[in-house]
Amino acid sequence: MKKLNGFEKLKTSVFISGKGSNFYNLIKFSLKKNSPIRIKLLISNNSNAEGLKYAKKFHIKKKIYNYKNRLSTEKKIISELEKNKIKLICLAGYMKVLSKNFIKSFKGNILNIHPSLLPKYKGLNTHERAIKNKDKISGCTVHFVNSKIDSGKIIMQKKVRIFKKDTPKSLAKRILKQEHNLYPKAIRKLFSNL
Numbered sequence: 101m102k103k104l105n106g107f108e109k110l111k112t113s114v115f116i117s118g119k120g121s122n123f124y125n126l127i128k129f130s131l132k133k134n135s136p137i138r139i140k141l142l143i144s145n146n147s148n149a150e151g152l153k154y155a156k157k158f159h160i161k162k163k164i165y166n167y168k169n170r171l172s173t174e175k176k177i178i179s180e181l182e183k184n185k186i187k188l189i190c191l192a193g194y195m196k197v198l199s200k201n202f203i204k205s206f207k208g209n210i211l212n213i214h215p216s217l218l219p220k221y222k223g224l225n226t227h228e229r230a231i232k233n234k235d236k237i238s239g240c241t242v243h244f245v246n247s248k249i250d251s252g253k254i255i256m257q258k259k260v261r262i263f264k265k266d267t268p269k270s271l272a273k274r275i276l277k278q279e280h281n282l283y284p285k286a287i288r289k290l291f292s293n294l
């Protein structure tokens with residue numbers, strides 16, 4: 101990863117598809133004086149995503165793509181990222197799989213947050229699966245994105261206890277709270293020279 105000097109913040113793009121609570125949390129983090137990132141661009145595949153409102157509120161440029169064709173959509177996204185000199189992508193509930201070429205073209209500087217202790221429970225419905233398997237612990241993971249879903253190198257994880265009375269909803273809520281701590285921490289870990 102690129103080393104930063106004291107004055108340069110990493111131009112970052114966040115990709116979302118839904119509520120955007122992690123996006124909001126990353127915006128707040130980026131606004132801290134000593135934060136290593138500056139969020140310049142929001143990308144979404146969903147024009148109804150609730151989280152789009154945060155782009156408006158914080159005057160962050162947003163671009164929405166309909167993904168009729170992945171190849172041509174990704175080309176458009178890449179050109180937008182280049183135009184804005186984006187150096188880091190943070191996926192935060194982005195429901196589209198990025199192609200190998202896209203990931204390669206971005207030289208691995210793509211992070212994701214996932215609501216389980218990877219490598220356990222890649223993909224969707226992580227909380228349902230953890231509860232069904234009677235796991236006692238779940239959690240969340242920030243990892244690099246590679247061409248296999250939820251399989252890139254792990255940067256940081258946080259464990260969360262599962263209680264007997266937990267439902268997928270109650271567990272999701274507790275884990276999401278930890279996600280909001282973990283994502284900024286992981287970013288700081290990567291760019292700790294600031």
Ligand code: GRF
Pocket residue numbers: 116118119120121122123151192193194213214215276279
């Ligand atoms: C989070 O649980 C995240 O781990 C997963 O999708 C969810 C997004 O939530 N990848 P939000 O849109 O940030 O509120």
